[in-house]
Structures are given as structure tokens and as C-alpha cells.
Amino acid sequence: MAPLLAMVDTEDPAFKQIAAALQSMKVAGVELDEAAIAIAVKLGQQQHRDSLPGSWHKRHSAPERQSIVYYIRRAELIKIGTTTSPFQRCSSLRPDAILAFEPGGLDLEANRHRQFAWCRVAKRGEYFRPSPGLIAHIEATLAEHGPPDPLWPTVSTLGQGSVRTRRRPELPEPTSGEMATASEGAKILGMNKSTVVGWAHRGLIQPAGENEKGYPIYYVEHMKFLIERHRRWMNHKELPGDHAA
Structure with missing residues (x-):
């Protein structure tokens, strides 16, 4: 194990978990090449994040309410x-x-x-x-x-x-496969992050997976669809005073 551990950053806070992952892979008969070590590093780092105080709550609780x-x-x-x-x-x-x-x-x-x-x-x-x-x-x-x-x-x-139990808008089948976190999607589309978080919290969009840091990611096309849907709705509404002199 010593040569393998020499390939891992000993200053990494997840070093203990990475070493344990390497040991488990070795016992299981996995060939510990460069690719396997990279996988062990990712597994160890994820286990370390999950072991931090409050990590489960941060990953699974509802988004913090914003005024x-x-x-x-x-x-x-x-x-x-x-x-x-x-x-x-x-x-x-x-x-x-x-x-x-x-x-x-x-x-x-x-x-x-x-x-x-x-x-x-x-x-x-x-x-x-x-x-x-x-x-x-x-x-x-x-x-x-x-x-x-x-x-x-x-x-x-x-x-x-x-309203919470009414049918959610039917989202189109994504074709591009482009995905992003709530923050990234808001930046791409020029929106406020709280809007995208609100959509996710109410089930208007569903996570398509997680990124390497464990954050949920969503289809950008679904975010665009909800924006355009609202814009079409707004185009059929008239704000009072629009025609004021």
C-alpha cells in the first residue's frame, strides 16, 4: 500500500478515507492503476464530506427561506x-x-x-x-x-x-443534455438563484443527477422552458398604467 499512498496527497483532509478506499479495492482484487486511484480519491473525498457535521442536513433539507x-x-x-x-x-x-x-x-x-x-x-x-x-x-x-x-x-x-397539488407543467424532453446547478443555471440564463431554487423546491424541475461536489444538477432546457412559459403568460397580461400618458 505504501507506493499507492505515495501517489495521494497526504495533506488532503480526506486522506484517511482515501486510504481506506484503496485498501478495500485491494482486498476486492481491483487492479490499482492510476484510474483506480483516482476513483479511490473521489470516493474518499465524498465520504469525508458526508462525515462533516451538518452535511446530511445541508444536502437533504429544504432550501433556506429567503426574504x-x-x-x-x-x-x-x-x-x-x-x-x-x-x-x-x-x-x-x-x-x-x-x-x-x-x-x-x-x-x-x-x-x-x-x-x-x-x-x-x-x-x-x-x-x-x-x-x-x-x-x-x-x-x-x-x-x-x-x-x-x-x-x-x-x-x-x-x-x-x-395550487400545490395541481398538475405541474409538462416539461419537454431535453435534447442538448446540458445540465447545471441552480447557481450555474441562474448565471447562464441571467436569473436570480432564488428563482431556480424555488422551482426545484416546489418540484417544477427535478434533479437529473449530482455534480462532482454532490450538488444537484438540472436540465438547462427545463429552466429555459419555465422562463419562456412565464413570459408568454405575461404577454397576455396587461399591467395597469401601461398606456398612461
Whole structure:
């Protein structure tokens, strides 16, 4: 074993697990050539990562909730609010349409309220008139952070039962085979990572496997499909104030 171990980085935190993997392969009669050693290194490093405190929780728990500032339409007004549970919040509000969202909490919400204070309906309220400036900001936010989750409830889902149990969009059969993590896919498509994570968390897209670091990877074509689906939906909706002088 000594010559084999000499080919492995002894400073690797997973050295102990790599040595054990090599020993198991040797006992099993595997020819320990360069390729086999590379496999042992990967196995040992994976075992080391899995042994770290909290590693199972990080790999298998639901994504951490992220606070967002949302823009929704109710009748002829636009509400700017914040939440860490957009599904529950929209279930309560039942907006006519969910226009956009951006990552942020109470500080960002307060900034947006000040930014558009001149078209605010009430002094301390969260409802605003659909001014051209606010509409332009919503469109820019949508372009920067991607579309809201299509499963967030709106008035149009009333009478259709639980939104969570409704049929998910039927995804096309991927042809390119291009896959990426949520972060990579968001970067490729110019979206916010939280949007892709939300899709995965709600089962709109399913992992196609894992990368070498153990992170789930998804078909990029499925991400593109959901973006285009939302854009087509938005093209059939009219934001109040679009035709304001």
C-alpha cells in the first residue's frame, strides 16, 4: 500500500478515507492503476464530506427561506410588500397578478416605499398607483431577477383546489443534455438563484443527477422552458398604467 499512498496527497483532509478506499479495492482484487486511484480519491473525498457535521442536513433539507420584496396587482393598484413565505402570503392576499419580486427584506421594502412615495395611495400604506415610473421599475426587476414562481396563488387559481397539488407543467424532453446547478443555471440564463431554487423546491424541475461536489444538477432546457412559459403568460397580461400618458 505504501507506493499507492505515495501517489495521494497526504495533506488532503480526506486522506484517511482515501486510504481506506484503496485498501478495500485491494482486498476486492481491483487492479490499482492510476484510474483506480483516482476513483479511490473521489470516493474518499465524498465520504469525508458526508462525515462533516451538518452535511446530511445541508444536502437533504429544504432550501433556506429567503426574504423577498414582492410586487402584486390588486384591482387597479400595486402592492409592494415583503415576506419569507410567498406562497402563504399570496394565498392570503389572492392578488390579481404577481408582477415581480426581488431579494430583500424590510429595509429594501422601506426604500421602495420611499422611492415611490409620490404615487402612494395612503401615507403609511403599501398600495401604489400604477405610475409609468413604478411600471418601469417592475419590468426592470422582472428582467433582473426572473419570473415569480408560477405556483404562487392568484385570483385565477380560485376554485381549482390546492395550487400545490395541481398538475405541474409538462416539461419537454431535453435534447442538448446540458445540465447545471441552480447557481450555474441562474448565471447562464441571467436569473436570480432564488428563482431556480424555488422551482426545484416546489418540484417544477427535478434533479437529473449530482455534480462532482454532490450538488444537484438540472436540465438547462427545463429552466429555459419555465422562463419562456412565464413570459408568454405575461404577454397576455396587461399591467395597469401601461398606456398612461
